[in-house]
Structures are given as structure tokens and as C-alpha cells.
Amino acid sequence: MAESTREEKSSSVDLGFVEETDSWRLLSRFFPSKVGGKPAWLDLLSVPTACELACGVCGKPTVFLLQVYSPRTEQATCFHRTVFVFCCRDPACHTANSSACFRIHRSQLPRQNDFYDFEPPDEDTPPPEAEVWQAEKVWNLCCVCGCGGGKACSRCHQVRYCGKEHQVLDWKAGHKAACGAEDSSLPTAHVQLLFPEFDLVTEAEDWREETEGAGKDEEEKLRECEEYMRQLRQTQEGAGGSGLKEKDLEAAARQETEEDQQFSVFRRRVRKEPEQVLRYDLGGVPLWVSRQHVPSTEDIPDCTCGAPRQFEFQVMPQLLNYLQVDSLKESIDWGTLAVYTCVNSCDVGKAYHPEFLWKQNYSETALTGASV
Ligand SMILES: [Zn+2]
Ligand SMILES: [Zn+2]
Ligand SMILES: [Zn+2]
Ligand SMILES: [Zn+2]
Known part of the structure; x- marks a missing residue:
């Protein structure tokens, strides 16, 4: 993600930090890296459905966690490229060292494509409000979670949902009153489901072994x-x-x-950079929090194209502080989340390619023995 300054550094890692920003800057057309809110899909036509984003534990739709814009300039098919991470909102599904409640998808586009201008976007001018909201209708996205919305409200046909689950949530959150009204297509947005939204900015890690x-x-x-x-x-x-x-x-x-x-x-x-929420190091090695539950190469499944997957980035525990997931009983938790993607960044299969995540929790000894 950082430009060509890598060679002079002793670290090849780019660090990610969360920042507040205007939400329009996080729309698809600006190719953002971001945390929370709805996903800013890259390919807008064949976004993943509720089935493809179902939690592997409870089966309910997962929620958008973050996306990392990481084009590969040497590959024409990856002029634009984004990796998306989703996870279940239910803390009970987040068991130690298990990635069953996570979903990862990679999307990429050549510079000449059906959705975006050949030239870079004008980043100083916010798009008209109406146009922004229109996109969700045009591309048939769920008005609650922003994922593929296969179902329309059968009464007003103005809003779409990824499935029954989110339709019920939205009905209770305000659509019951809005349905059939003149402006029923306006977002209700009261559903406390999405994670808080942030810009995800990166800078090269300045680090040498002391x-x-x-x-x-x-x-x-x-x-x-x-x-x-x-x-x-x-x-x-x-x-x-x-x-x-x-x-x-x-x-x-x-x-x-x-x-x-x-x-x-x-x-x-x-x-040195305690606020880092992401470490990006394509082809590098993750910074593990523990020696336990470190994957061997056999633990990382090959891509559906047959090529192996390589490490691309890891999500740090610091991100949890921004997600407002703490509760007295149980909470979503991880030591680190390592994301692995196809070495060829292939175009086999659908526009959104499933990728792999390895979750590592802190070991018991690290937690009891050291001040975190
Ligand atoms: Zn779940
Ligand atoms: Zn939904
Ligand atoms: Zn309705
Ligand atoms: Zn592949």
C-alpha cells in the first residue's frame, strides 16, 4: 500500500490506523480502506449474498468488519483490489482460536471496468446525497447490512434485505412506520448492528531490532x-x-x-505504535501473539484456483477498542487475525473470491503472567 520507500526501511510492514472522516469519503468510488459501517464494495454487480456471508457457527449473516484497498500495480487485473473481512456479531460464536465466524472476500478490477472512471476520482467534492443513497437501490443491497439484498419488502417494494433476519430487524427499527409512506426508501439506520465506521489510513512502519x-x-x-x-x-x-x-x-x-x-x-x-489496528505485509510473516496455534503451511488451504495462499495482513487486538463490543458478560475477542490470499490474486470463479483467515488468541500464560 505504501509507495516505493520500502527498500530503505528495515521493516516491510505498513501499519493501519483508524481515523474519523466524512462518510462520503468512504464510498466505493474513492476506493477506501475502512473499518465498520457498510462495505464499500468494489465490484458492484455480484456482491456476496447472505448465504456466502453466513456465520459458520450460528448461520446468521455476518457483519462487515473492515476492508483493505491493496491494488497490485504489476498485475493489470488488480489495478483496483480490495480484501473484505466480515465477522459474526454474536460474541458466543467467537470461540478461542477458531475462525469459523469470519468470512473473507477479495475483489479486483482492471483500470478499464464497468463501474468506475478510468481517471482517479475527484476527492475534494462530495457526491450529491441522493446519488449516494441511489447506489444501494441500483445494486440491490440490503438496507441494513449493505450486503447482497435478494429480497424486497413485499408491501412497499422500496427496500431490500439480504434475508428474513435483517428484514425483521429493520421492521422493528422503524420500517414498520415508514413502509408505504412517500419516503419509505429512506434508510431507517437505527439498527444497532453495524460496527462504528472509520477511515483506515496506513503508513510505513519505522522499526529496527534493538x-x-x-x-x-x-x-x-x-x-x-x-x-x-x-x-x-x-x-x-x-x-x-x-x-x-x-x-x-x-x-x-x-x-x-x-x-x-x-x-x-x-x-x-x-x-512504538500502540494504536496500530492493522499490519500489512504481503508475502511476509505475521507477528504472532503466542507460540501456540501458529499455522503450518498445511493449515493454510490453497485457493480454489489451485495456487497456494500467502499472508497479506493481520488485524490487531487494538481494533477491538474502537468496535464498542465490550459487555459485562462476554465479548468479541482476538489476539490477532491473520488474512491469507491467493498468491496469484486469481480471477477464478465469482467476482468475490473467498479467502482465508487464521485467528490466534493470547495464550493463558501470556495473559496471567504479563501486564498487557
Ligand atoms: Zn454466529
Ligand atoms: Zn442484511
Ligand atoms: Zn416496506
Ligand atoms: Zn487463486
């Missing part, structure tokens, strides 16, 4: 490890020594320490 600091940290970790083993041995002795053998204790302690080390590597890297 060897001195790292060395100190290793020493600290070694001391912690020794202390931990001493405690373990005491516990064992106190319990009559009938449990684990010393060899097992050492192995367990080593494993836990390595685990914490990964978490401190993560924290050290993020500390």
Missing part, C-alpha cells in the same frame, strides 16, 4: 524461568513429590517461558 534491549530482556526471561522452576519444585515437594518428574517440570517451564517470550516480542514490536 539488540541491546532484546539481550536484557532475554536475561530477565532466564531469571523468570529459574524462579518459575524453583516454585514448581516447591509445589511438587509440598504435595509429597508424587507428581511430575523434574524432567517434565523443566519441559513445562521452558514451554511457558517460550510462550511468554513470543508475547514480549509482540509487545516490544507494537509498543
